[in-house]
Each structure stands twice: as structure tokens, then as C-alpha cells.
Amino acid sequence: MLFQVTMDVRIPLDADPATIERLKASEKQRCADLMAAGTWRHIWRVAGRYRNVSIFDVADNGELHDILMGLPLFPYMAIEVTPLCRHPSSIRPDDR
Numbered sequence: 001m002l003f004q005v006t007m008d009v010r011i012p013l014d015a016d017p018a019t020i021e022r023l024k025a026s027e028k029q030r031c032a033d034l035m036a037a038g039t040w041r042h043i044w045r046v047a048g049r050y051r052n053v054s055i056f057d058v059a060d061n062g063e064l065h066d067i068l069m070g071l072p073l074f075p076y077m078a079i080e081v082t083p084l085c086r087h088p089s090s091i092r093p094d095d096r
């Protein structure tokens, strides 16, 4: 199942910089691992915002929920999830 996920990162101004840098590095590694596995299909920066738009390919809502809640930056994110389904005009066989 495909989902569009929008993640708005909101780091408090008084957060410890070293802690945040560590969380960002962990987030980057987790993203790379999930992209290599084909689970996190795309990630795009929204221009001018500390926000990304991502596409996830997961088995079900529960898997997506667990992945998102486990992200290192989850405590600092506002997340929106939009379920996607195949467009009849798509020529991509892996869009499902």
C-alpha cells in the first residue's frame, strides 16, 4: 500500500543542539535503510520549509504507523498521512 506522508519538523528553539544533531543523524540513517529496503520510496524537501513529502510502500496502516512512530525525529514532527491508490493512467507497474 502506498501512502504520501508529509513531515513538518519543528525543533524547539531551546532544544539541546548536540541531541538534535544526533537525532538528525539517526533519522538520516533510518531513512537510508528504509529507502534501500524499498519501504521509503521517495523523499522530497518542500522548498522554503523544514518539511518533507515522502512516499511509503508498506503492507498496511499498522506498519506505516509503527515506522513513523519509531522515527528518531518523531517527537519533533507534525505528520500528515494520505492513502494513495493506483491511477488508471499510470504506466508504472510498481504503482499499486
Ligand SMILES: O=C(O)CC1=CCC(=O)O1
Pocket: 007, 009, 027, 028, 029, 031, 043, 050, 051, 052, 073
Ligand atoms: O529533514 C527532514 O525532513 C526529516 C527527515 C526525514 C528523513 C530524513 O533523513 O530527514
